[in-house]
Amino acid sequence: MRIALGVSYNGQAYKGWQSQPCGDTVQDHLEAALGRFATHEISTLCAGRTDAGVHGIMQVVHFDTELERTPFSWVRGPNAFLPPDIAVQWAQPVPDEFHSRASAIARRYAYVLLQSPVRPSVEAGRVGWVFQALDGQAMERAASYLLGEHDFTSFRASACQAKSPVKIMQSIRVTQRAGAGQPMESGRGAAHHVTPCYWRFEFQANAFLHHMIRNIMGCLIMVGQGLKEPQWMLDVLAARSRDAAAPTFSPDGLYFLGPVYDDKWGLPTRAPAYDWLP
Incomplete structure (x- = not known):
């Protein structure tokens, strides 16, 4: 059986x-x-x-x-x-x-990112980390250019064994869980105007390439930090070259949420940890 x-x-x-x-x-x-x-x-x-x-x-x-x-x-x-x-x-x-x-007719991933002047401790290894404030609207606009069927060569690791770089990105969702308290102070007393919070990025596609999400995350964070305009994502896609994209981001905050199957198989679609993730 x-x-x-x-x-x-x-x-x-x-x-x-x-x-x-x-x-x-x-x-x-x-x-x-x-x-x-x-x-x-x-x-x-x-x-x-x-x-x-x-x-x-x-x-x-x-x-x-x-x-x-x-x-x-x-x-x-x-x-x-x-x-x-x-x-x-x-x-x-x-x-x-x-x-x-x-x-599987699709696959789902989430990336959980801590925005804070101080590196993670309790969550070390479970979240990615940036110490600059991010622009959620800019990241959403950049992510929108990735929706649909594209050649994702620019986001593909050199060791990727997929037969084709063409994948269908079905959805990308960017949400923020605001942190509590005031902006944190540095040791010198100058305010870091970065309120700690968590960002959650959810991706669903028919399939993913090796390091595809981590490479996309590197690009979204550059846009969120204001280093690139959202339209830059179109240039990265069109280049079809790994050199055009940002460096591969940390694996720490990446979670495989699981595959999506046809209802005919009758398999569970959620696990308890879905509700634990920020």
Whole structure:
């Protein structure tokens, strides 16, 4: 039978999703836990690979097994063998034609960014960071130029293995959660007119290229800081060259929210951590 799992993880301690000889990836730990529970080797396929330091809110994987257990046993069993920062959220039998990657009609990511004169501490590794105030309207205008079908070569890492750089960006949403209190003071007593707050950027596309979101984030932040005009995003797209875009931004605040599937599969669409993210 074929089983689909929803998996969440904090990516700080791991070298990404994809299995590596070192054995220190999320996939390696998940397959080891599944194997211990099932008492036979299990190989998984995922909806979307994530890089080192990137988090997963609802990664979806599938695997085939002859072992018959209740769906909730496939949650609690592997979780007993997983480290604290990886957890199976749900399990569900699916038809043999279901494929976690090929059946996905879209994928969703969020980037959480701290705007503050002081670097993150409690949230270290869980948010990106800028110490300048950002212009939300300018970033929204810049993001609007990315909507639709485009050649995203300018936002593609050199190691990307995708067959085509053409993707369809379905939506980009920029929101701000205002911080409390007055602008912070420096050690010299001069005011930093930057009120701490969190920014959340949500992206949905049919698929993404390697480092695509982190490279887009670098460009949006340059626009938000006033270093580039929003229309510059059109020039970056048209250049079809990685050299035209901003440097790749930190992976710390990037979360794979999960794939989007047709309703016919009847799979969950949310996980508890959706409501935890700023």
